Amino acid sequence: RKEVEQDPGPFNVPEGATVAFNCTYSNSASQSFFWYRQDCRKEPKLLMSVYSSGNEDGRFTAQLNRASQYISLLIRDSKLSDSATYLCVVIANTGGFKTIFGAGTRLFVKA
């Protein structure tokens, strides 16, 4: 079982739609959680951190469920420019801090 698992997609949605991604992690010692965005053939860039109380930034909302060991990303009112791969990132304390990347979920927003 992968330490961080994401549905690879692709998710194909029309402009204006709401779309949600989940990411599950296996290490209960995980401490920090993030969503990164990666455009095609580009480098990953931080989209948002995920806090225990949840986090909202404009059209994007991230939530953490420690009991079920998953984080989620909700995108409202999707734009064409939201088309990208969304990477789930977890930092676990395994006797040393370890950053684990999910393989990513691809999103295509269509006009």
Place this chain on the structure above:
Amino acid sequence: NAGVTQTPKFRVLKTGQSMTLLCAQDMNHEYMYWYRQDPGMGLRLIHYSVGEGTTAKGEVPDGYNVSRLKKQNFLLGLESAAPSQTSVYFCASSADRVVGELFFGEGSRLTVL
């Protein structure tokens, strides 16, 4: 601001050849990393550094060596390239190991024939 700069952006090698990827950051970050990204897999950590003069193995260190002689530079070397090392390599830096944002370079696409 330059941020994190990687060179070269593209390279084609023959099996057995050697090469060095250079990463430079201008943010005065202590932590620097080398990752590889392959289709269907998350970024995997090759080596990392927690400060000038230090290096440590990551998840997939075999076949690679690194050096951090200056705080702003982190070099990744392939002594004898193999086709399995065909990948996209990303350098990253961060101010903090746990909660800090990772800043990535634009990536280096390496093909080993």
